[in-house]
Amino acid sequence: MTYQDIKYEIDGRIAYVTLNRPEKLNALSNNLRGEMIHAMKEAEAATEVAVIILRGEGRAFSAGYDLTPSRAATEDSDYVHPRSLLPDSGSTHPGPMEWSRHVVATNWVIWELAKPVIAQVQGYCLAGGTELASICDFRIVAEDAQIGYPPVRAMTTMDMMWAPWHLPMAKAREFAYVGDSITGAEMARLGWANYAVPLDELASFTEEFAQRMSHIDNDMLMYSKRAVNRQYEVMGIRTGLWSGTEIQGLSSYRPAAGEFGRHVQEGGLKAALEWRDGPFRDFRGAYDSAPKDRPLAGSDSGSNGDAANQRRDPRSGYGRT
16 A cells, blocks of 8 residues: 555554654645545454554654645545545535534544554644544653644634543633643643653553553454443533534634634745744744734734635635644
């Protein structure tokens, strides 16, 4: 099997799916996501495989959805739907503001896999990267990993509202409202991650964890995963995450929704990210060129009164990070 944006390997009872766009901090393009789902299904079908480890090449697990035109998959990709050019989640998602619905639908594929998936997280794990890690069965993180959701500062609400399911209420609100970075060590303390370990021990620790699980037969692991999943479904996780996609769509129509896209058009992506993060002084906002005291979104000159711009999906053509 030939992949462009991931690597797929089997070693004994473990399958490794590696996000392989390190020069882009493993930004989640549509082709990458399609290849990832395809490889996970290959691992699901491989009788010798018991456990899947999802990891990122280079210094980041994933900085989020690709915000550049390279997010789009080409028509000759074997790993996306030929009409939508998105990973095939059972719908072509033809309507407006369908991105978050598509994201959640795709992530349900990982939820329903017959085999457990362990996210091995280092460096940046932002926005869509947090959604991908959160849908996995386990998370093992580097102590100094940075986990956050900066798009909530100026773009839209979280595409997959996982925070209330993984964090205490106060911290879930903080994560979903402000998007600040939280260390891997703190996310383990809060219960999002199973373990936080020094970076130089991350790979070996994750492999050892997977190896212990691999001593259990595949059918037993499948039924254990299904039993736990169904409990969360009875508690409403499917309804909760689906309803979050509706709110995300509504947030795309608020008066200031087009502001981020306008900054991309006028100054480019990096300038828009610096504008978004500038007052917070982190991520791209840590750069000297970032506007630390910028006006509130929606109050900038030219942003008000432009109904078409206000109702434009702030992710259109750019994605999320």
